[in-house]
Amino acid sequence: MSNVGKSTNILWHESSIQKLDRQQLLQQKGCVIWVTGLSGSGKSTLACALSRSLHSRGKLTYILDGDNVRHGLNKDLSFGAEDRSENIRRIGEVAKLFADAGIICITSLISPYQKDRDACRELLPKGDFIEVFLNVPLHVCEARDPKGLYKLARAGKIKGFTGVDDPYEPPCNSEIVLQQKGSDCASPVDMAETVISYLEENGYLGA
């Protein structure tokens, strides 16, 4: 029997079907591709391009998008520091379950704090947490502003907006960094290809 957090007298139950069996069935390795970056850096676009490209190769993926998860599981959370941490923690735990199911789980949330991203990394077996940093400068994200949120934040109508009056801690240990070369930003499809090459080289696209 164990006590975990506020749960007392609980017992882990093993199943006779394990991660390796599921991976064999799916002919892939479960993992988490953790896409982090400012609002407007292209996280959701990359996640969708990656999911489509892997799907067309017969690989099972699932996207956990910060915006979307906040419509359900995380709708009780604000954008205050504590709630952002809880948002990241919960998405990390759910992503871990998807990876255990043998699925290539793509998360796309700002996840501004290094310690929270690292805590999610620690939840997974070594190598299975693949951090992708969309290193797009603030001025580029702000010029894109597809939802008009930067404009509202600059006008003081949204408080605590990441990059404006709330912090973003750039990752220092990402497996993949995607950034502009000169004034050009690689296309989402090309960025997805970079991630897929990493998955191939590291054996995630076979069982």
Ligand SMILES: Nc1ncnc2c1ncn2[C@@H]1O[C@H](COP(=O)(O)OS(=O)(=O)O)[C@@H](OP(=O)(O)O)[C@H]1O
């Ligand atoms: N204050 C503030 N700061 C940043 N972002 C804000 C804020 N308020 C609303 N939004 C919208 O919420 C999206 C970010 O949600 P996340 O769950 O990814 O954020 S976090 O990881 O908890 O920081 C983010 O979506 P993306 O633009 O896709 O990143 C915004 O559309």
Ligand SMILES: Nc1ncnc2c1ncn2[C@@H]1O[C@H](COP(=O)(O)OP(=O)(O)O)[C@@H](O)[C@H]1O
């Ligand atoms: N690689 C890219 N090059 C140029 N524009 C992009 C790229 N990726 C995304 N965009 C554009 O940037 C904006 C923000 O993209 P989005 O995926 O919504 O970002 P995020 O999820 O990080 O907020 C959208 O208008 C999108 O079309």
